[in-house]
Amino acid sequence: MEESGDSSAPDHIRRAQLKMQFQGMSKGDHETIDAYVKKLKSIAVSLAEIGSPIPDPDMVLQLLAGLPSEYLPVQKIISSRVPLPTFEEACSLVYMQEAILLQDQDPPPPLSTMEKIEATVNAAGSVSTAVGIASVALSVVGRVAAVGTVSAAVTAVGTVATVVGAVGVTASAGWKIWTALERK
Numbered sequence: 001m002e003e004s005g006d007s008s009a010p011d012h013i014r015r016a017q018l019k020m021q022f023q024g025m026s027k028g029d030h031e032t033i034d035a036y037v038k039k040l041k042s043i044a045v046s047l048a049e050i051g052s053p054i055p056d057p058d059m060v061l062q063l064l065a066g067l068p069s070e071y072l073p074v075q076k077i078i079s080s081r082v083p084l085p086t087f088e089e090a091c092s093l094v095y096m097q098e099a100i101l102l103q104d105q106d107p108p109p110p111l112s113t114m115e116k117i118e119a120t121v122n123a124a125g126s127v128s129t130a131v132g133i134a135s136v137a138l139s140v141v142g143r144v145a146a147v148g149t150v151s152a153a154v155t156a157v158g159t160v161a162t163v164v165g166a167v168g169v170t171a172s173a174g175w176k177i178w179t180a181l182e183r184k
Contacts, residue, residue, distance in 0.1 A: 011050050018047050022054065026066035033098040036066065037091050059087040063094065071097055 022043045027036040040063060044054045054062075061084070064075045074097040078090050085093070 015047065015050055015052050018043055018050075019052070022047065022062060025062060027068060029068070033091075033094050037063070037094075040066075056087050057084050060084050060090045063087065063090055067094065070101055073097065 022040070025036075025040055025043065027033065040059065044059060047054055060078065064071075064079055067075055071094065074093050078085060078093055084090070
């Protein structure tokens with residue numbers, strides 16, 4: 001009887017230590033998401049081996065709790081889902097957020113002064129062309145509405161939606177180019 005009491009005491013202590021480690025786990029400043037996830041999984045496996053598995057929702061919540069503030073958008077998305085996504089699904093979303101953050105950190109290659117001028121002129125030209133096309137399309141919708149044919153109006157509205165979408169994409173591209181340019 002005494003032996004079984006002695007063998008459970010080390011398991012009890014080990015379980016308490018692992019749970020504390022798990023609950024205190026957070027992603028380090030220079031640590032990748034992959035390394036962070038592997039540490040969480042390692043502790044979870046160790047706890048399962050001594051008969052104290054961590055439920056999937058607790059894995060997800062600890063994954064989120066240990067993330068730095070840069071991951072707040074994905075934390076909100078995951079934590080607002082009912083039911084919570086699986087641990088693997090949550091990890092996938094966090095990996096995507098990491099990729100976005102890493103992409104944002106890479107500065108664009110420097111442009112020469114001539115390239116800056118050409119990029120600005122091209123972006124401005126594309127935006128003004130798209131805005132001009134949208135104006136024409138809107139006037140077509142007005143004329144079609146006056147004529148009163150439903151199918152022609154639907155076609156015109158589809159054209160306007162396409163043009164407006166193109167304006168948005170072009171304006172977005174132009175804005176990205178503009179913000180990438182060094183201003184002195």
